[in-house]
Amino acid sequence: MLDPRGPRFAAMITSVVLVVVLITGSGWLALAQAVVFAAGAASIRYAPYSWIYRKFVARHLGPPPAEREPSEPVRFAQGVGFAFMAVAAAGYLAGAPLVGLIATAGALTAAFLNAAFGLCLGCEMYLLLQRVRARFSTN
Template identity: 85%
Template sequence: MLDPRGPRFAAIITSVVLVVVLITGSGWLALAQAVVFAVGAANIRYAPYAWIYRKFVARHLGPPPPVREPSEPVRFAQGVGFAFMTVGTAGYLAGAPVVGLIATALALAAAFLNAAFGFCLGCEMYLLLKRVRAALPTR
């Protein structure tokens, strides 16, 4: 279970990184963000931005709220971010900057929704897929 402020903090950093990627067109920075997403998808506890939040930010915010978030939707969201940034990285590094720009802009839109409004698009996708899967007939 996660402190819900942690993923939102990570989304703020992610948004800043993705804006820099869009401004500079840096495939290497896009790759670095893709790696951050990959680590978060594998185990959110080891995600770099989550570590920064726990180590330097959380203690200054006071106790976490009593309601915690499950980690699975956040990990799924990180996986979606990884997919978009893999495409973005490939676009930038392969000389197809329009592909990189579009994929990065989509990832930024999702990160910004979480950073600014606390709405995790990837988490909502996870919950929707879970409901659809539960509604499907079993064999």
């Protein structure tokens, strides 16, 4: 179970990184963010931004709220972010900056919504897929 402030913190850092990717068109920075997303999809505990949150930020915020979030939707969202940024990095590095720009803008939209409003699109997609799977598995 996760402190819900952690994913929002990570989304803030991600938003800043993605704005820099959009401004610079850096395929290498897009690839670095894809690696960060891959780490988060594998394990939130070892994701770089989650580590920064736990090590340096959480202790200054006081105890986490009583309501914690399950990690599975967040890990799924990280996987979706990885897919977007892998496409972005490939686009930028292969000389197709429009592909990189569109994929980065999609990832930035999701990260910003999470950072600013606590709306995790990847988490919502995970929950929707779970409901669809449950509906079809009972029939």
